[in-house]
Amino acid sequence: MDQRWQIELFGWLRVVQGDRIVSRFRTRKAEALLAYLAYFRERSHPREQLIELLWPEGDPSRGAAALAQSSPLCAANWSHPASRLARSCSPPVPPSS
Numbered sequence: 001m002d003q004r005w006q007i008e009l010f011g012w013l014r015v016v017q018g019d020r021i022v023s024r025f026r027t028r029k030a031e032a033l034l035a036y037l038a039y040f041r042e043r044s045h046p047r048e049q050l051i052e053l054l055w056p057e058g059d060p061s062r063g064a065a066a067l068a069q070s071s072p073l074c075a076a077n078w079s080h081p082a083s084r085l086a087r088s089c090s091p092p093v094p095p096s097s
């Protein structure tokens with residue numbers, strides 16, 4: 001059985017699962033989105049509300065694309081929530097030399 005993910009919001013944002021600790025995120029927007037969703041986990045979050053929150057100055061269609069890119073949590077191609085979370089939180093891996 002998979003261990004549960006723990007999201008820590010005090011001090012700095014960290015995601016912990018057993019021995020694995022993620023404290024670096026692909027983008028600041030992905031980090032902000034994860035923190036917001038974790039903090040307000042008891043509510044539903046319409047896509048339009050998240051777009052306005054994170055990209056208030058932009059075109060809504062570009063905001064929708066940015067939201068989909070910032071959050072694989074919304075992608076339909078990953079089946080397990082832990083996998084989606086891990087992929088959205090992990091920093092990009094630099095290419096081998």
